[in-house]
Amino acid sequence: MSGALTQRALGVCYYPEHWPEAQWAEDAQRMAEAGISIVRIGEFAWSRIEPRSGDLHWAWLDQAIDVLGQAGLRIVLGTPTATPPRWMLDLHPDMLAVDVEGRPRKFGSRRHYDFAHRGYRDEARRITRLMAERYGHNRHILAWQIDNEYGCHDTVRSYSPAARDAFQRWLAARYQTIFALNEAWGNIFWSMDYATFDEIDLPNLTVTEPNPAHVLDFYRFASDMVQRWNHTMATAVRTHATQPLIHNYMGRIVEFDHWDVGRDLDIASWDSYPIGFLSDRLEASETHKSRFLRQGDPDMQAFHHDLYRAVGQGRWWVMEQQPGPVNWAPYNPAPLPGMVRLWSWEAFAHGAEAVCYFRWRQAPMAQEQMHAGLLRPDSAEAPGLAEARAVAQEMREMPEVSIGKAQVALIFDYASCWAWDAQPQGAGFDGFALAFAAYRAARGLGLNIDILPPDTNDLSDYPLVLAPGLLSLSAPLRKAIAAHKGRVLLGPRSDVKTDHLTIPLPMGPNIPGVDVTSVRTESLPPSETIALSGGGAMVSWIEELEGSAEVFETLADGRPAIMGSLYCRVLAGWPDAETYGRIVREAAHAMDIVTHDLPDGLRIRDTASHRFVFNYSADPITWHSVTIPGAGVHWADK
Numbered sequence: 001m002s003g004a005l006t007q008r009a010l011g012v013c014y015y016p017e018h019w020p021e022a023q024w025a026e027d028a029q030r031m032a033e034a035g036i037s038i039v040r041i042g043e044f045a046w047s048r049i050e051p052r053s054g055d056l057h058w059a060w061l062d063q064a065i066d067v068l069g070q071a072g073l074r075i076v077l078g079t080p081t082a083t084p085p086r087w088m089l090d091l092h093p094d095m096l097a098v099d100v101e102g103r104p105r106k107f108g109s110r111r112h113y114d115f116a117h118r119g120y121r122d123e124a125r126r127i128t129r130l131m132a133e134r135y136g137h138n139r140h141i142l143a144w145q146i147d148n149e150y151g152c153h154d155t156v157r158s159y160s161p162a163a164r165d166a167f168q169r170w171l172a173a174r175y176q177t178i179f180a181l182n183e184a185w186g187n188i189f190w191s192m193d194y195a196t197f198d199e200i201d202l203p204n205l206t207v208t209e210p211n212p213a214h215v216l217d218f219y220r221f222a223s224d225m226v227q228r229w230n231h232t233m234a235t236a237v238r239t240h241a242t243q244p245l246i247h248n249y250m251g252r253i254v255e256f257d258h259w260d261v262g263r264d265l266d267i268a269s270w271d272s273y274p275i276g277f278l279s280d281r282l283e284a285s286e287t288h289k290s291r292f293l294r295q296g297d298p299d300m301q302a303f304h305h306d307l308y309r310a311v312g313q314g315r316w317w318v319m320e321q322q323p324g325p326v327n328w329a330p331y332n333p334a335p336l337p338g339m340v341r342l343w344s345w346e347a348f349a350h351g352a353e354a355v356c357y358f359r360w361r362q363a364p365m366a367q368e369q370m371h372a373g374l375l376r377p378d379s380a381e382a383p384g385l386a387e388a389r390a391v392a393q394e395m396r397e398m399p400e401v402s403i404g405k406a407q408v409a410l411i412f413d414y415a416s417c418w419a420w421d422a423q424p425q426g427a428g429f430d431g432f433a434l435a436f437a438a439y440r441a442a443r444g445l446g447l448n449i450d451i452l453p454p455d456t457n458d459l460s461d462y463p464l465v466l467a468p469g470l471l472s473l474s475a476p477l478r479k480a481i482a483a484h485k486g487r488v489l490l491g492p493r494s495d496v497k498t499d500h501l502t503i504p505l506p507m508g509p510n511i512p513g514v515d516v517t518s519v520r521t522e523s524l525p526p527s528e529t530i531a532l533s534g535g536g537a538m539v540s541w542i543e544e545l546e547g548s549a550e551v552f553e554t555l556a557d558g559r560p561a562i563m564g565s566l567y568c569r570v571l572a573g574w575p576d577a578e579t580y581g582r583i584v585r586e587a588a589h590a591m592d593i594v595t596h597d598l599p600d601g602l603r604i605r606d607t608a609s610h611r612f613v614f615n616y617s618a619d620p621i622t623w624h625s626v627t628i629p630g631a632g633v634h635w636a637d638k
Contacts, residue, residue: 007400008348010392011038011076011356012374013320016064017048018363024064027360028071034374034385035392038354039068040319043078043148044110046127047085058134069140076246076319076356077141079131079233081124082148083110088123095120097158100204105155109367110148114158115225116166121232128236136241143244145319146233149271150226150247156255157222159202170221172197184500185213212423213500219255219418226256227264234264248319249311251304252281254417254432258311259453268312270304271320271358274343276329283433291601291617294336295631298603298616299440301343305350306439307412307451309403318347320358323384324372332370338631340387342614345633348395349605349612351403357388398635404606406450407593408442408584409462410435413454416471420493423501426523429540434469434493434574441580442466445588446596446604459484463591466584468571470494471501473509481568482512487587490564491571492541493521509570515547516563516570530573531556536582538573545572599623610635 012031016024031039041064050056068075089095089107097105097114105112113120128146135141150156175181178194187193192211194200203210203218234245244266249258251270262268274296278289282297292298308316323340325332344355362373362382369377374385417431424430442449442464450462457476459465463486473481473495481488495509496518504510507517521543524530529537533554538561545560552569553562561572562583575583588595596604601617612635615621615628628634 008352008395009037009354010035010344010388010395011040011317011354012036013040013356013359014068015044015359015363016041016068017045017060019361021060021063024067025071028068028073031073031360032071034389035395036388037072037074038076038142038356039073039360040076040078040145040356041065041068042131043080043145044083046080046083049080049131050085050127053087053091056130065135065138065140069138073140074142075140076143076145077131077135078145079124079128079147079237081113081128081233084113084120084123088120091123092117092119094160094162096160097155098160098163099154100157100159102159102205104160105158109153111153111155114160114162115156115222115229116158116160117162121229124229125232125236128233129240132237132240136237136243141241141243143246143267144237144241145269146230146237146245146247146265148248149250149253150230150261151253151255152250154255156226157219159204163222163225164202166225167202167218167221168197168200170224171200171217174217185211185217186500186502187211212419213502215422216415216419216501219422220415223256223260223414223418227260230261231264244315246317246319249308251277251300252432254414257414258307259414262311262313265312267315267317267353268308269317269319270308272301272304272318272343272347273320273322273326273329274301274339275322275333275335276326279331280329283428283430294333295339295601295616295618296343298601298614299436299443301346302350302443302603302605303436303439303451305347305352306410306449309351310451310453314351314403316352317354317356318352319356321347321355323357323374323388324382325370326372327368327370334372334383336618336631337383338387338629338633340384341391342616342631342633344388344391345394345612345635346605346614349401349607349610349635355391357384401607401610404448404608406448406461407463407588408447408449409456409459409465410439410442410449410451411454411456411465411467411470411477412451413470415454415499416469419471419497419501420469424523425521426541428526429523431469437574437577437580438466438468438489438584440577441575441584442588443603444581444598445585446598447588447593448606456480459486459488462486463593464584464587465489467494468492471497472499472504473511478511484567486567487591488568489571489583489587490568491518492543492573494570496521496543511568514565514568514570515549517546518543518570518572519546520544529576532561532579533558536579537576538579539576540574542573545570602628606638609638611638 095117246267249270359373361375364377420431465488618630
């Protein structure tokens with residue numbers, strides 16, 4: 001596969017169609033002088049490439065690629081399918097996605113298509129094929145980005161007629177007979193039995209809650225539509241091009257299975273907006289959000305770095321890195337000086353091949369005109385450019401770093417997130433938040449973490465495994481947990497339902513050799529906690545555990561809080577942050593894993609050769625006799 005990077009690189013997102021052609025060469029030269037070697041273009045350019053159906057205008061894109069390439073820049077070429085032009089709606093007026101309330105998602109923005117619409121999928125395949133035929137062997141093309149930000153703006157799940165028809169076909173293929181579907185969904189309840197597949201509608205606008213099994217299957221279907229769409233576009237490129245394929249995933253988008261989509265790609269990337277995500281996508285106290293207002297949450301970026309390194313099977317980038325204030329969050333403060341540099345080095349410490357800043361020049365028009373770039377709209381330097389230039393210089397001076405060994409594995413399952421959305425049994429119960437709480441507990445102890453898919457069949461590399469909130473264990477994972485000679489912390493709410501969201505018999509979790517059963521569950525409002533006898537508390541969720549397995553910790557009322565065996569232990573509840581940290585620390589020490597008591601805001605990442613220390617605090621922190629400035633990075637040989 002051509003297009004592999006031989007060393008770390010910096011990149012930038014650029015839109016030549018937004019600027020006069022006479023400006024392109026100067027922009028390219030300034031990028032190269034700043035230490036930027038990669039430029040992404042094309043992902044929103046369909047109306048400029050094809051202003052009318054069949055009327056193709058390639059000359060400007062040919063010229064842009066040539067100008068950028070002649071300056072020594074390597075190009076990631078995006079397929080423009082996330083922004084179908086207005087004339088597409090004349091061809092396919094029913095291609096628009098429909099929201100859960102039955103309202104069409106109209107033209108005038110982006111991502112206004114339904115993954116299940118066959119006609120638009122054919123048009124997207126056509127433009128993707130034409131681009132690949134024209135540029136598949138262009139020497140300046142480093143890689144291809146397929147579409148842009150699947151799932152952004154709540155666009156995975158559509159409730160359109162096209163989606164309904166495709167869902168019925170999907171169900172028929174999955175269940176074969178309507179009897180099997182009725183049995184799996186438990187449709188005898190409330191007289192919900194169906195006689196044929198074409199009687200089944202989408203699970204929205206019902207009088208009260210729809211059958212959760214129906215909802216979960218619809219979520220599976222919607223995820224499969226994304227995977228099929230991506231596979232179609234990836235195949236169209238691969239038929240005519242040799243460069244690797246990338247998609248730029250987003251932060252905390254769980255509506256489709258990234259593990260499935262990633263199997264058709266060569267590199268995973270994601271769009272990192274730490275300050276925007278802090279206010280827009282993270283449950284945290286107002287005190288926490290105020291403390292990290294201009295830095296972002298200390299663990300949010302690292303979680304996604306580790307996730308997408310796994311999705312990309314080791315190859316991953318940051319395709320869009322926030323360089324200044326964004327435009328889309330409820331509030332959009334500027335980063336502290338030093339944060340752009342910190343975010344960049346944190347990505348490289350987690351194994352990124354490239355970090356690309358969004359964008360080169362701030363747009364003076366339209367929806368994103370308030371989104372900062374490396375340049376201001378008048379082409380003067382914005383603050384982020386100096387930090388990007390500093391990173392480029394440091395990269396030239398620092399030897400390559402390789403990924404360090406992880407002491408902890410975290411199992412992350414998208415289908416479990418869908419299940420707890422379909423049937424949360426408590427307002428605010430969220431699969432991502434539960435997994436992130438476990439990740440934060442381990443990272444706060446200075447541990448390296450690998451995130452693994454739910455079909456993992458071998459855990460032998462990890463002395464400590466965290467498996468919270470897994471709907472049901474896959475057969476390979478169940479076998480791996482039973483055989484593991486390290487510590488597994490299972491739960492809460494793991495292996496207590498079937499894949500159809502029914503209660504299994506025998507009741508779970510069902511781990512060979514571990515006699516623990518979850519027999520009752522209760523959810524708690526944010527104002528309530530359940531104390532543990534040894535200090536700390538459970539929040540949000542608690543399960544009543546029975547069985548002959550050993551009890552390792554109890555609630556204040558004497559009920560088991562942690563039960564299991566020497567190697568596999570089941571958590572009865574969701575520990576608060578301090579308690580989770582204590583539980584993980586004790587498990588780590590039992591497995592001879594060294595932990596660190598890190599000051600608030602300080603995080604470390606060990607590579608094979610270096611220890612990186614990241615200070616997310618605004619103030620200097622002294623740790624191990626080294627003072628790291630606020631919003632600063634320190635590294636040293638191990």
